[in-house]
Structures are given as structure tokens and as C-alpha cells.
Amino acid sequence: MFPRFLFLLIVTGLTFTYPHLFAQEYIFAKEQQGCDGDWYNPSCWQINLENSPSGCTPNGDFPAFNPSGCPVNVIINDDLTLDQSVTLGGSFTSIEVRDGATLTFSDNLDITSGNTIEIITENHGQVEIKGIVNLEQSTNQNPRTVLKINGDGSGRVIVSELDLNGFSTLEVAEKGNFISYDEIRYNGNSTKIDVYGSFKANKLDLRGGNNQSFNGYGNAPIVIDDDVTVAGSSGFSFGGESNIEFGGNLRIDGNAKVTVEENAQLFICGSIIGKEVVIKDNGTVVENGCTILSMEILEVDLQYLSESNHVKIEWTIDNIQDEAEIILERSQNTHFDEMEVIFSKRFPETNNIISGTYTDTRLPFNTSMLYYRVKALPKDSEDWIESEIQRIPVSQGIMKTDTWALAPNPSVNSSANLILMDAKNYTEGEPIGVELTTSEGKKVLSIQRNSLPAINDSLKSAISGLSQSYLIVRVNWRGRSQVLKLIL
DSSP states (O other), X not given: OHHHHXXXXXXXXXXXXXXXXXXXXXXXXXXXXTOOXXXXXXXXXEEEEEEOTTOOOXXXXXXXXXXSSSOEEEEEOSOEEEOSOEEEOTTEEEEEEOTTOEEEESSOEEEOTTOEEEEEXXXXXXXXXXXXXXXXXXXXXXXXXXXXXXXXXXXXXXXXXXXXXXTEEEEEOTTOEEEEEEEEEEOSSXXXXXXXXXXXXXXEEEOSSSSOEEEEOTTOEEEEOSOEEEOTTOEEEEXXXXXXXXXXXXXXXXXXXXXXXXXXXXXXXXXXXXXXXXXXXXXXXXXXXXXXXXXEEXXXXXXXXXXXXXXXXXXXXXXXXXTEEEEEEEESSSOGGGOEEEEEEEEOOEEEEEEEEEEEOOOOSSOSEXXXXXXXXXXXXXXOEEOOOEEEEOSTTOOOOOSEEEESSSOSTTOOEEEESOGGGOOTTSOEEEEEEETTSOEEEEEXXXXXHHHHHHHHHHHTTOOSSEEEEXXXXXXXXXXXXXXX
16 A cells, blocks of 8 residues: 555655644543543543644643643643642643643742743633742743733632742733732732733732732722732722722832722722822722622532541632631432531631631441532521532441441340450540431431440440331541441
């Protein structure tokens, strides 16, 4: 076949060339054979090549962070974690996270000097950067170092801290959503943030350099929880229909300027210190006038702790309102109207983002999958805010251990005792919890005592008078659980 093909080319006088490759699109495909969920594993990636007359050199079998060949676009559609610091540059162009997936950077993320990187979240995709995001200093205005946040309005990019160095820009597009838990720092000259979408930060200061700026456009909702200071030749400029709230005071020093124009509104929970805000057109500035921001569940994470047979639930909520009630629900199946409340607590008001943790230590013994949901009830409201329901596989809720036994079993004249089989796993005087449930699912006892004899006294009393059947006996101690069956 090959010689024949070559002969045809020669006879017809045609020349054969490969198409020019313009860009490489890497799609994370966790379901592919051989994929272990690791970024560096070629088996985890599908590669699409785009043609263009310009031409370029193809890159490798997985997306390098600082490639030198074709522009690299990465699409993430399943959860993925990068455990080390990452530096993006070269021909790396964009990361798009889709379909409820979360891309987690466990350490720092650097954008190299003069590069533009776009992070896109769609259909509830999320990017979380737990370290510092650093936009390296560029040499001048062209090209600047740029991080663009884009999306369809349903996802978010969450960072811990952000460092903006000279001639660098953070741009939040109209349907982008950017959240910073900690501090945003301006370093050097001509650094700026341009916000067209949603922006929230804990702390932001513009001082120490020349021509630093923060600009709000369109319908941008902008929230900065703490005090804001503008100094030097820096400035804030808010226009369009943007709605801005500062959680503390606004200090304006030196030659700095804060301008509110068009139909923008600036609400300051504290006071304006120093120079006055410049108001143009129909701009509005309100001191000591916080708006009431809607409470929002930002994130819910589940982790199964196999050694203890527990589930750890972590959640993050924004704008907790006074005496808001937060509850956690659990279900053993998809009948979510039957979800059981396993945690409930009221929280004081705060405009900050807060996180909470709860460990579910009493897992049902007859299931391999559990479902959890976080709900929040705002102040003066009857409408619950609900997170998406998440599921997690568990190992039947029964810990494989031989620490405890029941004897006699079957029980004779309600004389069953809990017996310690492995003395190294328990010391007399430590708390023990025991739960008894009938075969019909009715709970008949739930106690905690600090001695084995006291447990056995309560156990005998509880089973006396019960009809012949069997009981499920759960023993809880040292953060561990064992489930036994007692025949009556």
C-alpha cells in the first residue's frame, strides 16, 4: 500500500505536506484506561489539534506548564488536585473547568512575566488556589502580565492571597467570579485590577507605588470586607451600574483619588478618612451604610476517613447573617426528603467568608454510599439556602475489629454482657458509648459511660422485657466503632 501511494504522488506531480498545527487542546479524561487522576499521566488526557496556516510545534502527551510549542488550552471536567507549586507561562494559554469539577492548586501559582493566562469556569466549575497567586513583574506596559477570570456566572475562582507586581493586571470578566480569602497586595508601579464581573476580597490596599488602580465597570458587584487604604498616586474608579461595599473604613491619602461616577453606588460600613470621594453624574456614596448581602454557600467537601470509619464534612459560607442557622443533613439513599439532621448550630453575623468542619462519627451500618447536604437559614427568612447534594462511598459503616464481643449470645434471661476481647484497645475508665437498635430499626438505648460494668448494667436493663428478636449493638470508643448483633 505504501509504495503504491508514493508512486501515485510521483506520477501526478503532487506534493504531500502535514497540516500546520495551530493549538493543542488537552481534555482531562479521568475515565480513560490507565488514568490514575494525575496531571502528569498521559493516559489522563485527550488531545485535540487545531489547524491553522500559521503553524507551530506540537507539545507533549500531557500539558506542560511552561510549553514552548503550540498554544496550550486545558479543559478539566472532573476533580483534579495539583500538590506542588505551579508556574504558568510560555505558550500556555488557558484553563477551563466545567461540569461541577474542582481544580485545586494546593500550593502557589505563578504567572510568568509578560504572559496572559485565562481561567474559565462553566456549569458550576471551580478553581481553588490555596497558596499565593503571584503575577510576576513585567518590564513595561506591552506586554503586561495578565490573569483573566472568565466564565458563565455559575462557577468561581477562589484564592488565598494575590500579589500584583509591576505592570500586571487582574481582569475579572463580566461573568467571571473572583474571591480572595486573605489579602491582595499591590507591589511596584502600574499594577491594576479591572472588574466587570463579581469580585470579593478580605483586604486590599493601594499604596507604595505609582499609578496603581482598581476599576469597576458595568454591573460589577464588588465587596471588600476590611478597611481600604488608597495612597500615593493610586486610585479607585467605579462606573456603570457597579455596586461596591467596603466593610470597614475608607482612607484616602496623598495624591490618591476615589471616583464614583455614572450610576455606580459605593457603600462604606465605616467612615471616609482623609480626602473626599469624587462623585460624578449619578454616582452615590453612603457612609455608615452597609447593604445586606445575601448569604451564600460557597463550597462543601467530603472526606471518608477509613481508619476510623468517619466522614469529615467541610463547608464555606459567605455573609453569615445574625443568628443564621446552619445544618448538615445525611441520607442513605436518593430519597432526599428523608434526610436526617446530624448537625445544627447558629452563627453570629459576619460579612467575611467562614469555614466549618464536622465529623460524622456514627455512620449507618447497612449502606455503602452516603449523601450529605448543607443548609443555611438567613435571618428573618423562611427560605433555606441549600448546597448541592454530594455523595461519598463508605465501607458499610462497620469497622472490622475484634475488640468487643457479646456473651452469652443468644442472650439468656437478659444476661448479655459486653466483653473486652483485646485489652490493648481499651483501658478501664475511658468513655464508652453504646447504641441499641431493634431489627425493625427502632432505637432502644443510646448511652455513654466511663466504665465497662456501668455499660453492662444499662445493657441488661434495656434488653429486659424485649420480645424475642435480635438487636444491632454499636460500640463507640476512642473515635472508633464496632457493630455487633445480639440474638434475644
